[in-house]
Amino acid sequence: MFHILRKIILISFLSFSYILIAQEKDKSSNHRLKTNTLELQEKKITDEAFNLLNHNEDKKAYKTAHLLLNKSKIKRTLINANLILAHYFNNKSSIDSSLFYTNQALKFNVIDNDSLRNRLYAVGYNLLAINNRKKGLLDESKKWHLKGIEASQKHKETELYYTHLHGLALIYSDLGDYTNALKLFKQCLDYKKQDPEIILGSYINISDIYSEWKEFDKSNSYLHKAKILSEKNNNYQGKAVVCISLATNYQLQNKIKEAIPLFNETIKIADKNELPQIAIIARLNLGKILLDQNKLDEAKIIFTSALDDTVKLGYLNEQNQIYNYLKDISIAQNDYKTAYHFTNKSSEIKDSIAHLQKDKEINELEIKYKTWQNEKEIKVLQVENKAKILELKNNEETLAYLNLQKEINQKKNENKILSLHNISQKKASEITSLKKDQLLKTAEINSEKQTKKITFISFTALLIPIIGLLFLYYQRLKTQRLLNQNEKEISEQKIISLVKDQELKLIKAAVKGQDKARTKIAKELHDSIGGNLAAIKLQLNSISTKPDTVENIQKQLDETYQQVRDLSHNLIPEKFSQNNFSNLLEEYLKNLAGINNLKTSFSAYPKTKIDLIADNLQMEIYKIIQELVTNTLKHAKATTIDLQLNYIEDNLNILFEDNGIGFDSQKKEGGIGFKNIHSRLSTISSSMEIDSMLKRGTIINIDIPLNNSHFKTNT
Numbered sequence: 001m002f003h004i005l006r007k008i009i010l011i012s013f014l015s016f017s018y019i020l021i022a023q024e025k026d027k028s029s030n031h032r033l034k035t036n037t038l039e040l041q042e043k044k045i046t047d048e049a050f051n052l053l054n055h056n057e058d059k060k061a062y063k064t065a066h067l068l069l070n071k072s073k074i075k076r077t078l079i080n081a082n083l084i085l086a087h088y089f090n091n092k093s094s095i096d097s098s099l100f101y102t103n104q105a106l107k108f109n110v111i112d113n114d115s116l117r118n119r120l121y122a123v124g125y126n127l128l129a130i131n132n133r134k135k136g137l138l139d140e141s142k143k144w145h146l147k148g149i150e151a152s153q154k155h156k157e158t159e160l161y162y163t164h165l166h167g168l169a170l171i172y173s174d175l176g177d178y179t180n181a182l183k184l185f186k187q188c189l190d191y192k193k194q195d196p197e198i199i200l201g202s203y204i205n206i207s208d209i210y211s212e213w214k215e216f217d218k219s220n221s222y223l224h225k226a227k228i229l230s231e232k233n234n235n236y237q238g239k240a241v242v243c244i245s246l247a248t249n250y251q252l253q254n255k256i257k258e259a260i261p262l263f264n265e266t267i268k269i270a271d272k273n274e275l276p277q278i279a280i281i282a283r284l285n286l287g288k289i290l291l292d293q294n295k296l297d298e299a300k301i302i303f304t305s306a307l308d309d310t311v312k313l314g315y316l317n318e319q320n321q322i323y324n325y326l327k328d329i330s331i332a333q334n335d336y337k338t339a340y341h342f343t344n345k346s347s348e349i350k351d352s353i354a355h356l357q358k359d360k361e362i363n364e365l366e367i368k369y370k371t372w373q374n375e376k377e378i379k380v381l382q383v384e385n386k387a388k389i390l391e392l393k394n395n396e397e398t399l400a401y402l403n404l405q406k407e408i409n410q411k412k413n414e415n416k417i418l419s420l421h422n423i424s425q426k427k428a429s430e431i432t433s434l435k436k437d438q439l440l441k442t443a444e445i446n447s448e449k450q451t452k453k454i455t456f457i458s459f460t461a462l463l464i465p466i467i468g469l470l471f472l473y474y475q476r477l478k479t480q481r482l483l484n485q486n487e488k489e490i491s492e493q494k495i496i497s498l499v500k501d502q503e504l505k506l507i508k509a510a511v512k513g514q515d516k517a518r519t520k521i522a523k524e525l526h527d528s529i530g531g532n533l534a535a536i537k538l539q540l541n542s543i544s545t546k547p548d549t550v551e552n553i554q555k556q557l558d559e560t561y562q563q564v565r566d567l568s569h570n571l572i573p574e575k576f577s578q579n580n581f582s583n584l585l586e587e588y589l590k591n592l593a594g595i596n597n598l599k600t601s602f603s604a605y606p607k608t609k610i611d612l613i614a615d616n617l618q619m620e621i622y623k624i625i626q627e628l629v630t631n632t633l634k635h636a637k638a639t640t641i642d643l644q645l646n647y648i649e650d651n652l653n654i655l656f657e658d659n660g661i662g663f664d665s666q667k668k669e670g671g672i673g674f675k676n677i678h679s680r681l682s683t684i685s686s687s688m689e690i691d692s693m694l695k696r697g698t699i700i701n702i703d704i705p706l707n708n709s710h711f712k713t714n715t
Contacts, residue, residue: 046080102127122151122160136317142171236273320349580611604645631673636660654702
């Protein structure tokens, strides 16, 4: 069991890979960027986002990347934005999200520059390999590292080559091939630029291999080097890994008293710095120690805590281990029903891993493809050789034909000289006759000039009054155009006033409905609940004389509770209780587009989670979005509205954008609409950021923190 745990401890580092992308892209397209101001601005923004990731300001980088995805149309910017999000989710161990954005980046990778395209592929392959390894799909991870090594070698990308070499060494180690793994890790130590991340990872993983071989002195010596390097660079992840490796060495030597404090320290560092994978490994080791000491309840708590994280992060191998541990604990406690449940869970996880692993099929397809490609290249070379032989034969025939043509041309030239002599004699006679014709034409031309002069004077006399009439007609058209423009402005003002009148009618109708609801609530409270409470009060006064009164009071309390519950449910509009919230918002925007000739777009991710938000909170969010739309219709003169809802890490993000006239968000005081929105947001402990400038449109970003109480339950 320790052997399996040791393999999971091995980690890889990738902080430098996306910085490389930003720097090299600038080198390969420096001349073009100088002539494109927009691309320069977006490159500066992406560089800042990459820098934020390096300095642990992940949320700012996340927001910047999302804004770029929504606004930019430049392929390189879109690639970088997707890579930023892929690294963000990889750091958060959100495997599926990281894989999604990595594949999006590779989809956009259609850059003409071969070197840059291969470099981007190498970075994308590294992300795919790391995420698949975290899911326990080692063969799939190995495939992407091999493809990354091929892409980086093709254009001599040293940094990316060693990144993939380090990743491949990790896979060999996970598969138990420690000899090859150690060989590759020591090659990484020879990296000339001495990148601290790769060096630190190699120290730690070499230490783990020596630990597997029970050579603990060598293992601790490499851990000592890793500890010095991680403290020098203030690398919390390195500190956590060094700590857990030392603890595991003590555990393997059966020095449990020394191991337990180090495992607890590892959990503390990992939880504080959001390193869930390391925290899971530490809890697994600590739980195993408690299990060996027969501290079953404490071990069960540790394993259950680790299980929640592994399910959330999609770590299949770790889930399987925990289910087996929990099964052993249940058997030891004679709880065979629970043990059977955990056995079934373990079997399901094993089936999932077996289904996802496709190493044999992948290798066979790869060999077939390479064989087919080599055969194709041989056939192409054979065809090219035949074509060259035919070309040589054609050249010989062409040369013979040219010699024959040369002889024919010589004979033709002799005939041409005789014919030219005859032609020159004919032309001499023709020149004499042409001189006579020229004298006659000169007389005709003089006569035509006189006629044209008279015609021009007559035409000018007629043209002047026509020009005057045209000028008057132009002035009339100009006046008519101004009148039409004024009428159009008056019509637009009438339409705006009609829209506002319609909105007022809707508001009045809503107020009227609220008044009816209040009247109904007051009536229910007075007639039903009030009557029941009065009856309960009278019965309480007589409880000492009538023993059966307690049972009647209990029945009336149950009835009153049910009436209050029914009344609270009736207060929530049917459209929120009977429809999916995402579909409700999408339908609202579609209807809005049909009425106001707007272009609207809506997206929600993930829809299923957003639709589970409690009805009362859905109603507040719906009213906030209605207020934003109303402000846009009244003031912005926008033609497009874009609404996005994203649920990420217990936080609902609302991104509302229009292309209207905008406003100065720092100078302009908030109107009634924004005051209403701020009031609603304060009731649900939320925040709003406004980004707007004149003639640029408006972007509004709202963050709503959520917990389990904000979602619907089965009751």
